[in-house]
Amino acid sequence: MRVVILEDSQAVSQRAADIICQTVHQQPDCVLGLATGGTPLATYQQLVDRASQGLVSFSQVTTFNLDEYVGLPRQHRQSYWHFMHKNLFELADFNLARCFLPDGLADDLATACDDYERQIAEAGGIELQLLGIGTDGHIAFNEPGSSLGSRTRVKALAEQTRLDNARFFGSMEEVPELAVTMGVGSILASRQVLLLATGSSKADAVEAFIEGPITAAVPASALQLHRSVTVLLDRPAASRLRRLAYYERVEQLQRQLEQCAR
Numbered sequence: 001m002r003v004v005i006l007e008d009s010q011a012v013s014q015r016a017a018d019i020i021c022q023t024v025h026q027q028p029d030c031v032l033g034l035a036t037g038g039t040p041l042a043t044y045q046q047l048v049d050r051a052s053q054g055l056v057s058f059s060q061v062t063t064f065n066l067d068e069y070v071g072l073p074r075q076h077r078q079s080y081w082h083f084m085h086k087n088l089f090e091l092a093d094f095n096l097a098r099c100f101l102p103d104g105l106a107d108d109l110a111t112a113c114d115d116y117e118r119q120i121a122e123a124g125g126i127e128l129q130l131l132g133i134g135t136d137g138h139i140a141f142n143e144p145g146s147s148l149g150s151r152t153r154v155k156a157l158a159e160q161t162r163l164d165n166a167r168f169f170g171s172m173e174e175v176p177e178l179a180v181t182m183g184v185g186s187i188l189a190s191r192q193v194l195l196l197a198t199g200s201s202k203a204d205a206v207e208a209f210i211e212g213p214i215t216a217a218v219p220a221s222a223l224q225l226h227r228s229v230t231v232l233l234d235r236p237a238a239s240r241l242r243r244l245a246y247y248e249r250v251e252q253l254q255r256q257l258e259q260c261a262r
């Protein structure tokens with residue numbers, strides 16, 4: 001796991017956009033796994049800016065989002081479908097026919113979940129999966145206790161998550177109880193993972209998933225088993241890491257190596 005501590009959240013979004021654009025440059029028809037939430041918003045703005053300047057094109061890219069609330073119409077302002085279309089897809093040159101989200105309105109949710117997994121496999125699997133993290137250590141909507149081998153399915157949201165996400169809705173009561181989410185196993189199947197965390201509210205979850213044991217109690221800790229994970233943190237999110245100085249030294253050495261290779 002490569003842990004990169006950056007000065008502030010703006011540096012996190014710039015570096016995240018660099019990594020995503022590099023993937024798209026290397027493979028213009030790549031498959032990206034995308035996330036919602038407040039954290040990736042600035043990264044999406046970077047991608048939109050770079051596309052509008054002609055520095056990158058997403059026209060051949062396929063995307064799969066991690067999750068979607070059950071029961072919210074697509075046009076609901078808090079549906080993840082709406083979030084992705086308004087904050088990214090419609091602002092850059094994405095082919096909307098290649099932008100997929102789980103269907104939280106399907107009559108048969110179990111079949112829709114299996115279909116989603118099949119669609120990802122048929123697209124060749126996810127090259128780069130972008131992730132945020134919940135304050136309780138969840139990734140996508142894989143709440144504490146989720147099976148570390150889980151695949152796309154319906155999950156009940158934890159109270160903490162509903163409380164955290166209430167800021168986007170009018171009140172806690174309006175936050176849906178259920179979501180369709182890629183599983184921890186689906187995320188582990190992606191070839192590269194890029195996790196972003198900013199702000200002191202994420203510091204405990206960050207420390208737990210990077211330095212704690214692998215446990216379903218902290219679903220993000222399963223990423224310790226993945227061979228290619230980059231974690232981008234601002235200083236407040238990194239503030240509880242015990243091996244902070246070590247990560248910074250490794251990163252310095254890594255940068256030197258990259259410069260030597262140029």
Ligand code: GLP
Nearest residue numbers: 036037038039132133134140141
């Ligand atoms: C939601 C999403 C997650 C996201 C998390 C943190 O629960 N399902 O994918 O990582 O929120 O969101 P934020 O970035 O707003 O803190």
